[in-house]
Amino acid sequence: xxxxxxxxxxxxxxxxxxxxxxxxxxxxxxxxxxxxxxxxxxxxxxxxxxxxxxxxxxxxxxxxxxxxxxxxxxxxxxxxxxxxxxxxxxxxxxxxxxxxxxxxxxxxxxxxx
Numbered sequence: 001x002x003x004x005x006x007x008x009x010x011x012x013x014x015x016x017x018x019x020x021x022x023x024x025x026x027x028x029x030x031x032x033x034x035x036x037x038x039x040x041x042x043x044x045x046x047x048x049x050x051x052x053x054x055x056x057x058x059x060x061x062x063x064x065x066x067x068x069x070x071x072x073x074x075x076x077x078x079x080x081x082x083x084x085x086x087x088x089x090x091x092x093x094x095x096x097x098x099x100x101x102x103x104x105x106x107x108x109x110x111x112x113x
Contacts, residue, residue, distance in 0.1 A: 005029075006065030021057055030068070037079040044073065 016025040021036035
């Protein structure tokens with residue numbers, strides 16, 4: 001079964017675009033600022049859940065949709081891995097998620113430049 005992302009209404013797009021943590025939003029997608037991702041990482045390291053973090057940063061988890069809230073850690077983790085790669089060089093571990101048989105399989109891979 002394909003992953004079904006919640007579509008944003010016109011009103012939700014307007015509301016989300018007013019959030020300082022949002023870089024871009026359309027009816028289908030939302031892109032967060034680098035500052036949001038860094039703050040998310042900091043709060044996650046403190047033991048906060050994805051839902052607690054998004055709520056504390058001014059987002060309504062129901063508006064974002066459960067799939068986005070649950071997947072946010074992967075987005076932020078990928079950002080952190082890329083940032084580390086840009087700063088330090090040759091190889092770092094990253095998590096690659098693949099759709100197989102209707103479930104997410106995660107495997108540790110090495111990214112080389």
